[in-house]
Amino acid sequence: MGSQALKNRMNAVMNATRAIWSGSFEWMGGFGGTEPDGYYNYTDAIPILFTTLQRLQAYGPRAAVWWRCGHGQWETLDTALSNACAWPRRPFAGIPPGGTSKPRTTAATAST
Template identity: 45%
Template structure:
């Protein structure tokens, strides 16, 4: 199975896209699966024991057996990245709105008038 995965990697892996991160922060990223095909494998023993909807599917890339629906999903694609990005934006907005002396406008915070951490 591992040789099949290595020989077909360019067809299922997707392209990694990373973000810029400020100093001390961990960059976030996602995989773009446009033009790729999920490559799945299983065994007759697993199918007989758990059926086709059980955790019997090995998707090249992730490192565990999964049910079919999970194996066909792309949990590290742009959808997941955009959810994390929106959460980061909301957290930054909350930090910018509450300054040392009370509420601060987002515009003033982003302009650097009020030098707050994370703005």
């Protein structure tokens, strides 16, 4: 199987099984009447991994030879099986995509 045929097969499997491996977004109410917020729930998600015999022979099973649906890169097996969010977080109001918010201060940290 050629590399393009392999990519096409992987994409077909990923699209057909998206409901199995992708987490569901759980909506929650926003704090103080602000925009609704939520989180990804991976409780029922099943990780689906790809690799090739050529990659396993060349690098071994402990190398970054595993492709998990939704992760977008070759990974080691332990990384591929972790439940890190597969998709980028949606931008929140006031936070640019890829940016971070300022840390919250509490009474204990604000006085020090």
